[in-house]
Amino acid sequence: MSAWRVATFNIRHGLGPDGRVDLERTAREIAELGADVIGLQEVDAGFGPRSDHQDQPARLGELLGMQVCFGAALDLPPERDGEPRRQYGLVLLTRHEILSRAVHLLPLHPGHAPPTEPRGVLHARVRGGDRELDVLVTHLDNAGPAHRTAQIQGIVRLAQDLEGPSLLMGDMNAEPSASELASLAATGWREASEATTPPREAGRGPRWQRLLSAAPLRRLRMVAAPLRRLRMATHPARFPLRRIDSLWVRGGLEVSTLEVAPRGSSDHRGAVATVHLPR
Template structure:
């Protein structure tokens, strides 16, 4: 399922872009800032966003007591009635191989998922991965790569950033790269992203923070930590075939130690 479609003819001038709402959210394995594991709270928050694509990081599948040993990815996809693509970073078999202890990234999609593959990233310490998918649009397609980079050294983040950027190749004219990068967008270790993508927050015609009442943080896109956000480590990057109508940091309702970032994309049709 890793074959990439060939380049198609450029769309005509009368073909409007396709709107796609995307949210990226590090869910902290469903544990909120109150220390409670609460998947219904998380599902309610995500349902209210009314997104076409939901990119999640720090998702557990039968991982243990911290998340009540449930398959969070499957339960959320069922609760929201969305398709699921799964990208484990940690994958440990148990005695019962049907219940694999896993942790990683998930894509929940209202749009048909045509391609899904998982790529392990370089680095030491906690394993990291990238989940690459292609979803079908009405008259087009969109590549979505969802990842979570290391909290370790900047050097390792640089290697991981290079690896995820390389997953987006020439024929993939419309694409987004999203996730928790554990670095600000301007950090030197994310330099490889700037060669192929543009920070969606900077492109957005309309920007807003739920934390806007803190006037010194208004429209700055900060997502972590949730109670007093002072860093912009949860990001969306877009290729040339994608424009950005709006980007908004939402109130996370205490569901995680991060805040969700919602981006309204406009995807070039006919590619």
């Protein structure tokens, strides 16, 4: 298997706790993730004064020396004639080759008021060496579970025709165990913390792992589980309490490590995993 490091990070258009938008600082934090494929949320492209009308996707690609593709979830007309459209949305950065890309707006729940902003999913096919991976980057609604449920169902429909290894990552605005994300597990997706199997633990596993299956130690693991969930929390960045930024795998993709990045300038922490692509 071929190992890639993958990450998701909501960058809040480069806005830090000091009230400054500093994309160079954000780029340094992204570089420190050490990832081959990175999904970003809340990225501006000529959006307005808050980010100095900067084309953040292009600038991040330049600063990091990576391939980049952008998917606008919010696409507004320019403030003045001759200026670019004001866009905001999702980015995929990679050290590998981007074979194709598409952005899809996600559905809403018909029985609820429209959310404050549209949501989308950026789908790119990435090739590194002789391996290819379908990558989906998303940012779900933050108001409540109803729209998130509809949006996840939209992602499930989009992904149903993907035959090879697939990775879904983003700011879900919900814990992996939330009911609105249940259709992911029901259609073969595995959340990275549940799918994590270090290579030396694969198969039958070492003796200590078998011992951990004994009933008393199973109970100990159940007690420790909430502490592990807290350790993997990503939001808010200063004192993380919720794991709302997550990675999901399917199609033979295996996960050997999962970690949360140290606090940076965003209000989220990044989540980073090592995935193994089958031959």
